[in-house]
Amino acid sequence: MEENKSFESNGDEESCGEEIVLQVGAGKRAREDDEMKAPSPNLKNFMNCTNQGVVTTNIERSSPESESRSSSSAKREQLDNQIGSSKAEMEEVMEENQRLKMYLDRILKDYRTLQMQYRDVIQQEAKKSPITHDHQTEEEPDEIFALSLGRNSSDRLIKDENRVIKTPGRNDESGNIVEVGDDKEGLKLGLDCKFQVPKKLSIDSSPNHSPENSLEEAKEETWPPKTTKNVREGGEDEITQQNPSKRARVSVRVRCDTPTMNDGCQWRKYGQKIAKGNPCPRAYYRCTVAPSCPVRKQVQRCAEDMSILITTYEGTHNHPLPISATAMASTTSAAASMLLSGSSTSGTGPSPSSAATAATPSNLNGLNFYLSDNSRSKPFYLPNSSISSTPSFPTITLDLTSSSSSSSSSSSSSSSMSSHLSRLGTNFPPRYSTTNLNFSSLESNPPDFLDQQWDLTYGTQPFNKNNNQTTTNSLSFGTTQPYETLYQSYLQKVLFKT
DNA sequence: CGCATTTGACCTGCGC
DNA sequence: GCGCAGGTCAAATGCG
Numbered sequence: 001m002e003e004n005k006s007f008e009s010n011g012d013e014e015s016c017g018e019e020i021v022l023q024v025g026a027g028k029r030a031r032e033d034d035e036m037k038a039p040s041p042n043l044k045n046f047m048n049c050t051n052q053g054v055v056t057t058n059i060e061r062s063s064p065e066s067e068s069r070s071s072s073s074a075k076r077e078q079l080d081n082q083i084g085s086s087k088a089e090m091e092e093v094m095e096e097n098q099r100l101k102m103y104l105d106r107i108l109k110d111y112r113t114l115q116m117q118y119r120d121v122i123q124q125e126a127k128k129s130p131i132t133h134d135h136q137t138e139e140e141p142d143e144i145f146a147l148s149l150g151r152n153s154s155d156r157l158i159k160d161e162n163r164v165i166k167t168p169g170r171n172d173e174s175g176n177i178v179e180v181g182d183d184k185e186g187l188k189l190g191l192d193c194k195f196q197v198p199k200k201l202s203i204d205s206s207p208n209h210s211p212e213n214s215l216e217e218a219k220e221e222t223w224p225p226k227t228t229k230n231v232r233e234g235g236e237d238e239i240t241q242q243n244p245s246k247r248a249r250v251s252v253r254v255r256c257d258t259p260t261m262n263d264g265c266q267w268r269k270y271g272q273k274i275a276k277g278n279p280c281p282r283a284y285y286r287c288t289v290a291p292s293c294p295v296r297k298q299v300q301r302c303a304e305d306m307s308i309l310i311t312t313y314e315g316t317h318n319h320p321l322p323i324s325a326t327a328m329a330s331t332t333s334a335a336a337s338m339l340l341s342g343s344s345t346s347g348t349g350p351s352p353s354s355a356a357t358a359a360t361p362s363n364l365n366g367l368n369f370y371l372s373d374n375s376r377s378k379p380f381y382l383p384n385s386s387i388s389s390t391p392s393f394p395t396i397t398l399d400l401t402s403s404s405s406s407s408s409s410s411s412s413s414s415s416s417m418s419s420h421l422s423r424l425g426t427n428f429p430p431r432y433s434t435t436n437l438n439f440s441s442l443e444s445n446p447p448d449f450l451d452q453q454w455d456l457t458y459g460t461q462p463f464n465k466n467n468n469q470t471t472t473n474s475l476s477f478g479t480t481q482p483y484e485t486l487y488q489s490y491l492q493k494v495l496f497k498t
Numbered sequence: 499c500g501c502a503t504t505t506g507a508c509c510t511g512c513g514c
Numbered sequence: 515g516c517g518c519a520g521g522t523c524a525a526a527t528g529c530g
Binding site: 270271273275276282284298 | 518519520521522523524
Binding site: 272 | 505
């Protein structure tokens with residue numbers, strides 16, 4: 001399993017030995033421009049440290065010919081050729097910069113709008129339904145709550161269940177995972193939520209939730225399945241009695257060729273089962289960081305795409321997490337917070353009716369809440385290929401897979417940014433990566449979703465184009481963090497803003 | 499030898 | 515009530 005199976009047949013990974021040069025720029029080496037223009041000191045240092053292979057390649061490519069010829073005309077000709085090719089590459093880089101700029105602008109704009117609208121929704125719901133919903137939810141029919149994240153939300157809103165079910169993808173009979181992304185750029189950043197409120201929903205009352213922990217507390221309260229005796233686990237049977245049916249699950253889909261996804265925690269396998277509809281066995285793991293930790297996870301490969309690993313987490317760690325595990329934990333927490341914010345009865349969170357009363361899909365600028373009525377359609381179960389198909393578990397799915405044949409979106413990605421994001425979710429095991437980005441839209445600070453996990457080198461580098469002079473901030477960053485961790489951080493920062 | 503994994507048995511809930 | 519499926523247990527097994 002050490003072998004690096006590349007799911008994308010590009011040459012980047014193969015050409016990189018110890019270091020992975022993640023080139024955002026249609027495969028062009030923006031740093032070749034530095035031969036003509038002095039880079040910023042930071043960038044230069046960064047390049048020397050991390051991209052020696054590329055720089056060396058450039059030197060080697062030009063040196064033999066220049067040594068073989070002694071005449072000045074030949075040198076001049078060679079220089080002209082170099083300049084010409086560099087100009088051409090510069091133009092391509094500029095175009096890529098523009099795409100990146102647009103992409104970043106859109107993300108930032110979406111994020112701001114989403115943040116504002118989310119606040120509004122919270123405030124409105126707090127005014128509307130200040131009381132708990134114990135009785136309300138018990139009497140409501142099963143609600144199915146679909147949540148998806150994407151950029152082109154308004155035009156891709158799914159209007160009815162038929163459309164949902166028709167959504168092609170990695171699902172089998174139910175086919176209900178909705179992926180919303182940008183077709184043009186092939187970026188599939190799907191946040192899929194399958195949620196069905198059980199008929200007999202017992203309500204927990206955990207009023208003292210901090211925003212960060214509210215979900216995990218909820219998950220912990222509800223973890224032990226009612227089917228479990230839990231004789232040995234002491235206080236957990238109280239939990240079982242508290243709220244046996246409302247359990248938040250966070251399912252993460254990643255492309256991974258290793259048996260399990262490295263999420264930073266220690267797990268002990270306690271069972272394996274062949275689930276119906278999926279020839280791949282489902283493995284059950286228990287957190288072993290602390291003896292009494294109630295967190296468990298299920299790992300299963302997607303039946304339709306064996307390269308996709310589906311990991312479903314349940315419960316809350318009752319112990320400090322390793323640093324490497326905090327990203328996943330916080331991300332799943334945030335994801336499940338979103339999930340439970342529509343169903344939780346916690347006094348601080350949005351009311352369950354906030355989702356239930358939304359007769360039509362609400363569009364929060366890329367955050368689509370879709371509510372379907374179970375009485376009119378088949379249940380919104382997880383596909384068989386997914387783990388935790390038990391419908392009584394509210395489950396949110398973080399789709400960290402790249403565009404694939406299972407996606408309804410066009411996978412013909414031409415955007416290097418999308419490929420960059422795709423690769424964040426597709427490269428395992430973690431390796432050192434370096435990336436150069438140019439953001440002409442940036443002012444003085446790197447994007448706020450790039451945090452301490454990135455080894456940042458940031459500087460301003462002027463770009464000259466023949467007819468269009470632009471000043472571009474060059475942002476170089478490398479990291480030893482796993483790609484999935486980075487992407488989780490990205491999700492956390494940009495989408496969930498935890 | 500200790501720990502992790504495997505695997506068949508068992509339990510529980512749910513649908514018919 | 516019965517069968518099925520999901521989930522868990524625990525003895526057996528493997529491995530360092």
